[in-house]
Amino acid sequence: MTTLFDPVQVGAIHLANRIVMAPLTRNRAPDAIPTPLMATYYTQRASAGLLITEATAISQQAQGYADVPGLYAQEHVEGWKAITKSVHAAGGKIVTQLWHVGRISHSELQPHFGKPVAPSAATANAKTVLIKDGVPVFVDTSEPRALELEEIPGIVQDYRHAALSAIAAGFDGVEIHAANGYLIDQFLKTDSNRRTDDYGGSIENRARFLLEVVAAVADAIGGDRTGIRLSPVTPANDAHDAEPQPLFEHVVRELAPMKLAYLHLIEGSTGGPRDLPERPFDYAAMKAAYRSAGGQGAWMVNNGYDLTMSEQALKDGADLVAYGRSFISNPDLVARLKAGGPFNKAERATFYGGGAKGYTDYPTLAD
Template identity: 80%
Template sequence: MTTLFDPIQAGDIALANRIVMAPLTRNRAPGAVPTPLMATYYTQRASAGLLITEATAISHQGQGYADVPGLYAPEQVAGWKAVTASVHAAGGKIVTQLWHVGRVSHTELQPGGGAPVAPSAITAKTKTVLLKDGGAVFVDTSEPRALRLDELPGIVDDYRRAALAAIEAGFDGVEVHAANGYLLDQFLKTGANQRTDAYGGSIENRARLLVEVMQAVTAAIGGGRVGIRLSPVTPANDIVDADPQPLFDSVVRQLAPLGLAYVHVIEGATGGPRELPDRPFDYAALKAAYRAAGGTGAWMVNNGYDLPLAQQALAGGAELVAFGKAYIANPDLVERLKAGGPFNVPDKMTFYGGGEKGYTDYPTLG
């Protein structure tokens, strides 16, 4: 039987095992530039089959939280080069998650103090993070403005350029963040997208921006180095869709021809319940729709997995399992899973912002 510790090929990326470090926002990149401390953090976790970095802004406009890294300036590429070189020297594989937050932002984080952008001018009833007096402060998101039709090609190009910058920075690939109520997810879902043009209304129209982004990114760096993250029913960041099953079945059918490295699916509520009675969803049907359309990417599952649940998922046909919070406190999670524990407990007070404490100072086995 397949185990978490067996190797696998995800597109063009050969992975030593099926354990993935999920993307985790940690707010430790002042000025949006990756630091040597970040290189230490990721290198400590390089025994994972695949590291997915914290979400990384494709543009200044795409930033929604204080001190998150970017991939749109030379100094950011240089900072990431040090991270990827260190991870590769330790034998790891690493991709970066390309991010545009859309409406989940604040005027203090936007170019010129402008309004965040969104498919429609609907404020997200959620919080974002500013850093004040050395600490994380949660504030309401600012009212967004609706993107003009003539702005959308520029956003597609920002994703393309960020993907090329990621390869220049030494990453093994990229993951396009289309989940958790951020820009691409906002376009997909009816609760945030009330447009009446070619990017709103029908499923085909609401999926148009995502498909254009994925086509541009795969054309730029090759589908075998590209993954995507989807969250069909999560309520994260005040997002909802009236009928998610046909929407996401259509999305994965449209992605199937692109030859992706993997499809990363958050099951249920991000960081919360795996089953949502008011938002039922058939994940097996989603995978079946992708495979039936010729999709070959590895199928990655995510949300609240432990060792028994992960093994059950692999037995059920999943190919990669992403672990999030467990990786905050357990840099050697692969070894701890092999040993059946023990597992360090993360310090929630150090999740967002700060330095080494709660970041690079967790002990390893032995």
């Protein structure tokens, strides 16, 4: 029987085990530049089969939270190079998550203090993070403006450029963030996409932006080094769709021919309940739609998995299991899962912003 600790080939990337560190925003990259402290943080966790970095902005326009890293300038590439080199020296594999937040931003973070962009000029009922006097402060998102039709190809090219920059920085691949109510998800969902042009209305139109982004990235670096993260029913960042089942079955059928390395699925509410009675969704049917269309990418599950649940997921056909908050407080989570614990408790007050405290100072079993 397949276990969490067995190796697996994921596209072009060979993983030592099936345990994945999920992307976790930590707000410790001033001026969007990755730091040596971040290299320590990721290297401490390199025993995971795969590390997915915190969400990383593809442009300044894509920034939505203070002190999150970028991948759109040479100084960003150089900062990430030190991190990927250190992770690889420790035997790990690492991909970066490419991010455009869309309307989940604040004018203080935008070029020339402009409005955030979105499919439609609909403000999200959501918060973002600014740093005031060195302290993270949660504030309401700003009113966005609707993207003009002629602007969309430029954003697709920003994804492509960021993917090429990721490879130049030494990453093993990229994950496209198409979940949690950010820009790609905003195009997908009916509540945030009220367009009447080729990018709005029908399922095919609302999925168009996602498919253009994935095609551009896969063309640039190879589908076998490209993953995508999806969240069909999470309410995170005010994300809502009237009929998510046909929408996401269409999406994965269209993704199947692109020969992606993996699909990363958030089941239920991101970081919250797995079962949402008001938002029923059949993930098995979604996976069946992907496989029946010829999709061969690894299937990664995510949201509140413990060891028992993970083993059952593998029995049910999952290939990878992503762990988020568990990796914050347990840098050696792989060893702790193998030993059955114990597990450190995370300090929530240090999740966002700050320095080493609550970031690189959690003990390991060897300490």
